[in-house]
Amino acid sequence: MTTPVRVAVTGAAGSICYSMLFRIAAGEMLGPDTPVILQLLEITPAMGALEGVAMELNDCAFPLLHGIEMTDDPNKGFAGANVAMLVGGRPRGPGMVRADLIKINGPIFEGQGKAINDNAADDIRVVVVGNPCNTNALIAMHNAPDVPKERFTAMTRLDQNRTKHQLAMKSGAQVADITNVGIWGNHSNTMYPDFFNAKIGGKAVTDAISDHEWLKGDFISTIQSRGKAIIEARGASSAASAGNAAIEHVRDWFQVTPSDDWVSMAIPSNGEYGVTEGLIFSYPVRCDGAGNYSIVEGLELNDFAKEKIKVTEDQLLEEREVVADLLK
Numbered sequence: 001m002t003t004p005v006r007v008a009v010t011g012a013a014g015s016i017c018y019s020m021l022f023r024i025a026a027g028e029m030l031g032p033d034t035p036v037i038l039q040l041l042e043i044t045p046a047m048g049a050l051e052g053v054a055m056e057l058n059d060c061a062f063p064l065l066h067g068i069e070m071t072d073d074p075n076k077g078f079a080g081a082n083v084a085m086l087v088g089g090r091p092r093g094p095g096m097v098r099a100d101l102i103k104i105n106g107p108i109f110e111g112q113g114k115a116i117n118d119n120a121a122d123d124i125r126v127v128v129v130g131n132p133c134n135t136n137a138l139i140a141m142h143n144a145p146d147v148p149k150e151r152f153t154a155m156t157r158l159d160q161n162r163t164k165h166q167l168a169m170k171s172g173a174q175v176a177d178i179t180n181v182g183i184w185g186n187h188s189n190t191m192y193p194d195f196f197n198a199k200i201g202g203k204a205v206t207d208a209i210s211d212h213e214w215l216k217g218d219f220i221s222t223i224q225s226r227g228k229a230i231i232e233a234r235g236a237s238s239a240a241s242a243g244n245a246a247i248e249h250v251r252d253w254f255q256v257t258p259s260d261d262w263v264s265m266a267i268p269s270n271g272e273y274g275v276t277e278g279l280i281f282s283y284p285v286r287c288d289g290a291g292n293y294s295i296v297e298g299l300e301l302n303d304f305a306k307e308k309i310k311v312t313e314d315q316l317l318e319e320r321e322v323v324a325d326l327l328k
């Protein structure tokens, strides 16, 4: 058995975490040989509910769960953390777009970025789930100047998974046959799920699916508005599928991505594919098994794709303007 990994999770008494924490403790994120210590962060009024979550975690008697720490103090919550999963924040309700949450949730990530900077372990890796997650990750990153920028990521894995399901349904394939799904840009109604470079059973999607109008139209808008559709159907935003995606995001960050596939992560742009440097932008990436990732190079982007990527980039630039006062 290795040394326990300290996993800090915010919003730990909320809906996403109620499905996510148990799976982390069961070893589904860091593997069956890696014990974890959960450092659960909440706001003060939710500490009672958090006690209940911890009681349930304890009652599962997970062999890999070597400890649970609970706090409403971010400095304690991130102390010595190796992985930070920033879920806490308000979800949107019916009729809202994710960007409406910027002013409510943005300031949370200023304080948490500082607390990560001052207290986390040197090898900290951060995934932001709380919306709008790209821009919240940008805020956290700017407030943690001592942490290498590439350690800050935001989650577009749910969009990748949604894309796989839609392409499988349309083509009659199994989701396991869908590979090379790249989500570009913002986790929002402008994200671009790149079907041109995706594959079904090793074949180009555009060969496997003849209905190209669907791919260019309804398919893209379904992915872009899937979160909204779930809120309308469930009366609450996606929770179990989001928790699943967050687990897969972190799991795959520490594994070797197969050389013939990739995963989607929103990461700080260094200008790759012409995107403005410094934005937290979702790209197709490959991970090396040691907690590093690199953007897949040399993908062909036609005019259709370039136009879509420009729209989502422009939206992220606008969001960055809105939170300019939170960026150090």
Ligand code: NAD
Pocket (backbone or CB within 6 Å): 010, 011, 012, 013, 014, 015, 016, 017, 041, 042, 043, 046, 087, 088, 089, 090, 091, 092, 105, 108, 128, 129, 130, 131, 132, 133, 155, 156, 158, 159, 187, 237, 238, 239, 242
């Ligand atoms: P929820 O309301 O059920 O839980 C959120 C929890 O965060 C609450 O328990 C709340 O007390 C806590 N919280 C609020 N401020 C906090 C702070 N400063 N520190 C620590 N905890 C804090 O919401 P949820 O359904 O779990 O969703 C959480 C967030 O995840 C929302 O912003 C939602 O929009 C977002 N989300 C993102 C994705 C994605 O794909 N990126 C998917 C689903 C949901």
Ligand code: LMR
Pocket (backbone or CB within 6 Å): 091, 092, 098, 131, 158, 226, 227, 228, 230, 237, 238, 242
């Ligand atoms: C989702 O994509 O399901 C989440 O971001 C929640 C939302 O507000 O859409």
